[in-house]
Amino acid sequence: MMRKLSLVLAMVLVLSLFTGCGSQQAAAPAPTGNADESDKETIKVGLNYELSGNVATYGQGLTEGIELAVEEINSNNGVLGKQIELVKADNKSDNAEAANVATKLITRDKVVAILGPATSGNTKGAIPVATQHKVPLISASATADDVTVDSNGNVREFIFKTCFNDSFQGFIMANFAFEDLKLKNAAVLLDNTSDYSKGLAASFKERFESLGGTVVTEQAYQAKEKDFRAVLTNIKGANPDVLFLPGYYEEVGLIVKQARELGLNVPVLGGDGYDSPKLVELAGKEALNQVYFTNHYSSKDDSPEVVKFKEAFNAKYGKDPDAFNALGYDLAYFLADAIERAGEAEPLKIKDALAATKDFQGITGTLSVDEKHNPVKAITIIEMKDGVQTFLKKQQP
Amino acid sequence: MRILSKKNIITALLILLIYAVGEVMLRQGIIDSYIELNIMLIGINIILAVGLNLVTGITGQFSLGHAAFMAVGAYTSAIFTAKFGQSFIVAMVFSAIAAALAGVIIGIPTLRLKGDYLAIATLGFGEIIKIVALNIDYIGGARGFMDIPKYTNWTWLYFMVVLSIVVIKNFVDSRGGRACISISQDETAAEAMGINTTKYKILAFVIGAFFAGIAGALYANYFYFIKPDSFGYMKSIDILVIVVFGGMGSIAGSVVGAIVLSLISLFLQSIPELRMVVYAVILFLIMVYRPQGLLGKGEFKLKFLRKRVA
Amino acid sequence: MEQVLQQLINGISLGSIYALIALGYTMVYGIINLINFAHGDIYMIGAYIGFACTTFLGMGFIPALIVSMVSSAVLGVIVEKVAYKPIRKSTRIAALITAISVSLFLEYGMMYFVKPETRTFPEVLPSQNITLGNVIVNNKDIYIVIVTVVLMLVLQYIIHNTKTGMAMRATSMDSEAAKLMGISVDNTISATFALGSCLAGAAGVMVGVYYNSIDPLMGMMPGIKAFIAAVIGGIGIIPGAMFGGYLLGITETMVSAYGYSLYKDAVAFAILILMLLIKPKGLFGKNVREKV
Numbered sequence: 001m002m003r004k005l006s007l008v009l010a011m012v013l014v015l016s017l018f019t020g021c022g023s024q025q026a027a028a029p030a031p032t033g034n035a036d037e038s039d040k041e042t043i044k045v046g047l048n049y050e051l052s053g054n055v056a057t058y059g060q061g062l063t064e065g066i067e068l069a070v071e072e073i074n075s076n077n078g079v080l081g082k083q084i085e086l087v088k089a090d091n092k093s094d095n096a097e098a099a100n101v102a103t104k105l106i107t108r109d110k111v112v113a114i115l116g117p118a119t120s121g122n123t124k125g126a127i128p129v130a131t132q133h134k135v136p137l138i139s140a141s142a143t144a145d146d147v148t149v150d151s152n153g154n155v156r157e158f159i160f161k162t163c164f165n166d167s168f169q170g171f172i173m174a175n176f177a178f179e180d181l182k183l184k185n186a187a188v189l190l191d192n193t194s195d196y197s198k199g200l201a202a203s204f205k206e207r208f209e210s211l212g213g214t215v216v217t218e219q220a221y222q223a224k225e226k227d228f229r230a231v232l233t234n235i236k237g238a239n240p241d242v243l244f245l246p247g248y249y250e251e252v253g254l255i256v257k258q259a260r261e262l263g264l265n266v267p268v269l270g271g272d273g274y275d276s277p278k279l280v281e282l283a284g285k286e287a288l289n290q291v292y293f294t295n296h297y298s299s300k301d302d303s304p305e306v307v308k309f310k311e312a313f314n315a316k317y318g319k320d321p322d323a324f325n326a327l328g329y330d331l332a333y334f335l336a337d338a339i340e341r342a343g344e345a346e347p348l349k350i351k352d353a354l355a356a357t358k359d360f361q362g363i364t365g366t367l368s369v370d371e372k373h374n375p376v377k378a379i380t381i382i383e384m385k386d387g388v389q390t391f392l393k394k395q396q397p
Numbered sequence: 398m399r400i401l402s403k404k405n406i407i408t409a410l411l412i413l414l415i416y417a418v419g420e421v422m423l424r425q426g427i428i429d430s431y432i433e434l435n436i437m438l439i440g441i442n443i444i445l446a447v448g449l450n451l452v453t454g455i456t457g458q459f460s461l462g463h464a465a466f467m468a469v470g471a472y473t474s475a476i477f478t479a480k481f482g483q484s485f486i487v488a489m490v491f492s493a494i495a496a497a498l499a500g501v502i503i504g505i506p507t508l509r510l511k512g513d514y515l516a517i518a519t520l521g522f523g524e525i526i527k528i529v530a531l532n533i534d535y536i537g538g539a540r541g542f543m544d545i546p547k548y549t550n551w552t553w554l555y556f557m558v559v560l561s562i563v564v565i566k567n568f569v570d571s572r573g574g575r576a577c578i579s580i581s582q583d584e585t586a587a588e589a590m591g592i593n594t595t596k597y598k599i600l601a602f603v604i605g606a607f608f609a610g611i612a613g614a615l616y617a618n619y620f621y622f623i624k625p626d627s628f629g630y631m632k633s634i635d636i637l638v639i640v641v642f643g644g645m646g647s648i649a650g651s652v653v654g655a656i657v658l659s660l661i662s663l664f665l666q667s668i669p670e671l672r673m674v675v676y677a678v679i680l681f682l683i684m685v686y687r688p689q690g691l692l693g694k695g696e697f698k699l700k701f702l703r704k705r706v707a
Numbered sequence: 708m709e710q711v712l713q714q715l716i717n718g719i720s721l722g723s724i725y726a727l728i729a730l731g732y733t734m735v736y737g738i739i740n741l742i743n744f745a746h747g748d749i750y751m752i753g754a755y756i757g758f759a760c761t762t763f764l765g766m767g768f769i770p771a772l773i774v775s776m777v778s779s780a781v782l783g784v785i786v787e788k789v790a791y792k793p794i795r796k797s798t799r800i801a802a803l804i805t806a807i808s809v810s811l812f813l814e815y816g817m818m819y820f821v822k823p824e825t826r827t828f829p830e831v832l833p834s835q836n837i838t839l840g841n842v843i844v845n846n847k848d849i850y851i852v853i854v855t856v857v858l859m860l861v862l863q864y865i866i867h868n869t870k871t872g873m874a875m876r877a878t879s880m881d882s883e884a885a886k887l888m889g890i891s892v893d894n895t896i897s898a899t900f901a902l903g904s905c906l907a908g909a910a911g912v913m914v915g916v917y918y919n920s921i922d923p924l925m926g927m928m929p930g931i932k933a934f935i936a937a938v939i940g941g942i943g944i945i946p947g948a949m950f951g952g953y954l955l956g957i958t959e960t961m962v963s964a965y966g967y968s969l970y971k972d973a974v975a976f977a978i979l980i981l982m983l984l985i986k987p988k989g990l991f992g993k994n995v996r997e998k999v
Contacts, residue, residue, distance in 0.1 A: 052672060052673055052815065052818070052823075054626075054924060056818065056823035057823045057824045057825070057922075060822065060823060060824075061824075089666060090666065090672065092672075093626075094626075094627055095541070095620065095622050095623070095624060095627065096438070096616070096620045096627065099434065099620055099621075100431075100434055100435065100438070101666070103430050103431045103434050104431050104666070107429050107430055107431040108431055120540070121539075121540070121541050121622070121624050121626075124541065124543050124621075124622040125620060125621070125622050127621070127622075128547070128621045129430075132430070133430070144540065146543060150544065151543075151544055192531065192532070192538070192539055192969050193531065193539045193626070194539060195539055195540035195541070198538070198539060198540060199540075219966070219968060220968055220969050221968060222969070222972075224922070224924065224925070224928070226914065226918040226920055226925070227717070227720075227721050227918065229713075229714075229717040229960075230714055230717050230718075230959075230960045230961075230963030230964050230968060231963055231968050233710055233713045233714055233717065233964065234710075234963070234964060234966065236710075237710045250825050250920065250922075253919075253920070254918060254919065254920055257919065261834065261836060261843065261845055262713070262843055263836075263838075263841075263843050278824070278825065278827065281827035281919075282825070282827050282919055282920055284830075284919075453800070459799070459800060459803075506980065506984055507980075509984065509987075510983055510984075510987070512799050513736075513740075513742050513799060513803065514938075514983050514987060516742075516803060517742065517934065517935075517938070517979065517983075518979065518980050518983050520931075520976075521935075521976030521977070521979050521980050522976070522980065524972060524973070524976050525973045525976050525977065528969070528970060528972055528973040529973065531969070532969050532970070634807055637804070638804065641800065641801070641804055645800070671815075671819060672815075673811055673814075673815035673818075674811075674812060674815045674816050674819060676811065677808045677809070677811035677812035677815065678808075678812065680804065680805075680807070680808035680811070681790065681805060681808040681809065681812070684794060684797070684801050684804050684805040684808065685793045685794060685805070688794070688797050688798065688801040
């Protein structure tokens with residue numbers, strides 16, 4: 001009896017898969033009034049993010065920024081007179097699921113563009129889907145160089161990113177360490193489970209050594225760890241005069257704190273993964289001295305847009321925004337701007353408009369898209385003094 | 398048992414029929430890429446589950462490291478197709494063999510272990526393989542392995558699924574299979590009866606690993622990108638859940654289990670934040686209320702083909 | 708040389724955490740033969756309770772620790788009654804999968820309620836360094852070791868000098884006989900869970916205070932490592948779990964010290980497998996022949 005039942009059950013489920021029963025989700029403001037014609041009156045944008053799994057923090061952070069932006073855009077008459085409808089989906093921090101989700105968003109929900117995933121790895125999983133179906137995909141945080149460019153150096157036509165390439169940030173920091181801070185012996189501590197961290201470390205090392213510096217030791221940790229004293233003790237023993245630490249704030253905060261406790265007081269350099277109010281919480285103010293990192297913008301920036309963003313974010317979510325929130329926010333506006341310029345919510349036209357972006361003004365800076373679909377924007381170096389971010393210098397590309 | 402018995406011919410025809418239907422629907426575009434992707438996932442899960450069922454359900458060896466065999470297969474196939482430019486059939490052969498070797502390597506030291514200890518040891522092995530993969534730059538390490546050519550299609554998937562089911566089912570029905578079942582019932586008694594438990598335990602691991610390797614190859618050459626994190630103990634647990642859900646010791650159960658659980662996971666896509674919580678609750682309820690799984694130890698029999706005994 | 712000493716100190720604090728969690732694992736396994744996969748998650752929830760106490764209720768370290776220990780104990784008993792009691796008679800695999808499902812439920816349930824980002828503790832235990840030459844010892848290191856040793860001594864006392872403890876030992880040896888002697892097996896099992904979870908909760912709070920960072924998935928790896936520690940010492944043997952915890956912590960730190968930090972998890976598993984092959988009863992275990 002049970003066997004027959006389960007066979008029937010299986011067949012029913014399979015059939016419903018065919019009819020696509022399991023696929024409607026909309027997460028954001030439905031347009032008022034024309035509920036029946038919602039397809040024509042809204043522009044559907046897909047969100048392909050890690051909402052569960054071990055990098056859920058980043059996926060959720062980006063989503064929060066995007067949702068805030070879309071709320072604002074929609075209340076300002078939307079894009080091309082239509083409301084943006086976000087279709088949110090969770091790729092479980094897995095690249096096969098990212099491909100699955102991307103396929104669903106495109107074929108079932110008929111989105112005109114996809115935002116995300118957050119990590120380079122999962123983005124790589126979704127790339128073939130976007131390319132095959134000719135729908136643009138933009139990531140605000142997939143920093144690996146080979147996300148937008150394939151192994152032959154050709155640009156991937158439908159893939160864009162609004163964040164710096166790994167190679168760029170590492171390069172800049174190497175210059176900064178050697179030329180500005182005049183330090184010659186660097187220790188590198190990277191996150192072996194993050195391609196972001198490994199990418200930055202690799203480009204830092206290459207540039208630093210080419211300038212004449214020496215990398216005295218290279219150590220590694222894994223994401224989600226809490227105890228770094230073993231590798232820090234090793235680093236201390238190698239006597240560096242600067243530490244390059246290209247990780248995310250969750251680990252960096254702890255690392256800097258433990259480093260200072262162990263008596264390792266050299267300057268610490270890193271990338272945009274540092275930008276979060278949690279960094280100060282985790283590390284404590286006193287530890288955050290002589291810490292420098294590259295970023296898209298400075299949250300200390302007094303410009304009205306940044307201030308307005310912070311206030312709006314605080315009002316909606318009750319906390320201060322971090323880099324991921326800001327990037328998400330800009331990502332939504334970036335796409336909206338492209339759709340406006342495209343004149344029509346149609347994937348191919350949007351793709352062309354994206355590629356042609358020039359001087360888009362976001363809160364994380366002004367950016368243009370180059371021929372490799374990488375952003376051309378100024379990079380800022382921030383110094384932390386007593387746990388407070390102070391703007392140090394801005395560098396045009 | 399004659400090979401050309403009526404039952405076998407009908408089964409073969411049925412198999413070919415399903416294949417043809419699938420192929421037609423794909424070509425005509427009735428099945429779009431979303432369904433195709435999920436069919437691929439289901440198929441891969443079936444192969445994995447059936448393999449693990451042989452190890453855990455039939456032979457009673459509690460293995461929490463099955464995903465590692467899949468990883469070996471996936472990376473081998475990726476290397477052979479992307480780096481060495483070989484054809485899929487060549488890559489798949491090597492993937493299966495490499496995974497089978499891994500099965501031997503894991504099977505031998507764990508021979509003496511039982512129950513929970515075996516589970517944790519296999520979990521440990523699985524993690525070790527994953528950590529090693531994370532640290533080899535040639536295959537990309539944490540960055541993963543990208544640009545794997547897409548060779549997997551309905552034909553490959555379907556016939557691999559059929560192959561795995563047929564081979565394992567036939568093994569289970571054979572003397573070797575019965576030896577394995579006796580090991581899971583009472584190993585000491587089996588030894589006393591003269592069954593070479595060592596040989597059969599390793600054989601079970603090897604066969605299970607062999608097919609997991611094939612599943613890995615199919616996975617790698619469809620999803621274009623693989624990374625070590627996808628093959629951790631969570632994946633092993635996923636496969637184990639399918640096996641238990643369908644019924645340990647039941648091949649048909651694994652097939653049904655794979656289909657049903659994959660679909661449940663799909664339906665839960667709509668509530669991302671609560672998805673895992675719901676999954677955990679479902680799992681728990683099954684364990685408490687129907688721990689033998691959907692099909693228990695039974696199989697499907699084509700009863701309607703039997704002649705009535707007068 | 709000083710580096711080695713420093714690493715040793717690092718290893719000891721790490722080991723204390725593993726030891727505390729391992730104690731709970733070993734007790735539960737000793738009594739109902741179940742690898743409580745959810746134990747690492749009780750440690751995590753203990754940390755969050757401590758976080759709530761210190762951040763929202765403004766408690767100090769010791770009060771928060773006590774509240775967390777008590778709450779974790781209660782949670783442990785609830786988990787046992789709701790999830791593990793119904794499957795006590797089931798197969799081992801069913802029990803294991805149930806444990807896994809509880810673990811997933813706790814992890815993702817927490818994630819749903821508190822969001823996946825890390826939280827930090829307020830400064831309830833000001834940090835001071837004691838410098839001996841080039842070696843730096845933090846007062847938190849000392850606290851952790853002291854608390855761990857004290858808790859273990861208390862645990863030993865309870866196990867060997869109280870009736871409840873005697874009941875626990877009896878039940879773990881032979882639960883049928885224990886029942887015949889009038890011991891309430893159910894209550895004993897609950898008490899075991901309560902004690903074990905209490906320790907895990909303590910470990911959670913200390914980790915929160917020491918490392919200043921907690922997140923919903925923080926229990927997975929330490930949970931598995933603690934299990935390895937328990938196996939090393941001999942599952943079911945309490946001093947063994949302590950020893951195993953310290954051994955694992957120091958080994959891990961030394962592996963990192965020699966530059967192989969990326970393999971430290973692999974080494975931990977390798978040790979586990981070796982132990983299981985060579986001396987499955989653990990370093991302190993007694994060899995029991997399997998009866999046919």
